Amino acid sequence: MSPPAASAQVALGSLAAVPDTGAVPRHVAIIMDGNGRWAKRRLLPRFAGHKAGVDTVRRITRAARALGIEALTLYAFSSENWRRPEAEVSDLMGLLRLFIRNDLAELVADNVRLRIIGDYRRFSADLVALIDDAVARTASNTGPTLVIALNYGAQAELVAAAQRLAARAAAGEIAPEAITAEAIEAELDTHGLPPLDLVIRTSGEQRLSNFLLWQAAYAELLFVDTLWPDFDEAALGEAVAAFGRRQRRFGGL
Template sequence: MAAMILSRHKLSREAASMPDAGGHSALPRHVAIIMDGNGRWAKARRLPRIAGHRAGAEAVRRTLRAASKLGIDCITLYAFSSENWKRPEQEIADLTGLMKQFIRAELDEIHRGNIRLRIIGDHRAFEPEAAAMVDAAVEKTAGNTGATLVVALNYGSQDELTRVMRSLAERVRSGDLDPQAITPDIIAAELDTADLPPLDLLIRTSGEQRLSNFLLWQAAYAELYFTETLWPDFDEAALAAAVASYAERDRRFGGL
């Protein structure tokens, strides 16, 4: 079944990037994923939650390879939200350990693939070793010119927008910015995602249908795709199905 889905939906990068009648590409340039369902996956198997997170890390590896095959330019993963600090200390420690393990295991392959790593949110809130490893990974891949992998760490969209409003307010107070000159483009230029392509497709796994404080501004005209698949089960066929659904959408951006 997976092979059938892939053979039906998998497009070459050249064909998929051709615009449709409305001038929009059939292939999303920027895809974001809310990776949900690790805990439920583990619970269904009577395993500890950490087993679900480990399986989720494997799903990240599969998804990055699948995105590369499809020719997606930028993929953003919601790895740790600013609200996740409410979880038990042991789970936070487990997630931090997995993050460090992922960097050790995958960074060289990411770098060889000419992929640039970007972080949104405040990753320096993590323990010093983890934060330093993230900094080193970003620095190592900074000059890469291929696809971009964006990882949201200690990220919350409301916090991001609050920081932007404070920054603009300071500029207004200092006389550097006229309030009447504030436009959506001015705001977008202050966001954590300012140097990234506009968000085209936002995927959430596990059947939940909410954004959970993720890329609220950026998702204004993104296509939303919800799947019952739990994140540890997400694979190449699942990503191809989401991209195929996107290709069938009529993106009007408020027009006719």
């Protein structure tokens, strides 16, 4: 058994023997963790791990399209990542620039719509312009959606949504009782996307790290030991198969 498959089996526990129903999650989100440890194990600088991680992003986005996943959301840069050394943040921004420049043509050709969640406008002006151009060039595409979370934090997202709704209520535009779950969802960065079905975190860590907290309320969670640069097409296939073995009740029987 390959390492990715073994990780999926560990996460599933007793459900591992349940047959795969063949169900494909419409919306998958991935916390891409382990680039630094991948590099450290190879006595390489952290930048090498991040660069290998970008190569994995490329492979996994293609594999997700082949599997029929409608939306893939990748946690690329959290609002807490600013705490990292300035040189590492600069390296991450540089890799983001390269990814957009090198892969935008493929996204356009494959009818993929690029969407950004998070406050990416805190980035440098040239990077913001590059992101805006990429989003605009794919806006009319009708195929799967690639969502990149940049300077994203779920708590900040929820606070902003609550503040906007509270301001409308204070102005008399809506009644307080109109602030429903549906109203909050309409204010979130992810509005219009399919409901979140599956969250995958690589590297063995088992927490959400301020990622899609509202959206993950009834998502299936899968934690695998594989470090992100080693997470390949087969590992994604195992994750989708694991999803197919889950029994989703959404609070019912």
